[in-house]
Amino acid sequence: MVNMARGWESKSVESQIEAAETQVRPPFDEQVPPQQLELLRRRETLNLSRTRVLRELETSKNPRYRNMMQKALADLNSELGRLEHGAVRAATA
Helix, strand or coil: CCCCCCCCCCHHHHHHHHHHHHCCCCCCCCCCCHHHHHHHHHHHHHHHHHHHHHHHHHHCCCHHHHHHHHHHHHHHHHHHHHHHHHHHHHHHC
């Protein structure tokens, strides 16, 4: 019998792995300005929070808790959108 980490068969974990692989990250030898580095950290933090909220939504049965998680997800999506919009605006300036 092969021991496998719990949850690896989950589709959400699979999608998280794919999302992580598609994220664009600068090469290690490239100097990243502190402002851009902070933007990357903020985006990663928001994506991790979003992943946690999605996992909670998948497993929760309580309607009040699900409602709270859906609002949190909407807020995170909004914040990620603002962050992306600001990053695009800054890159074109």
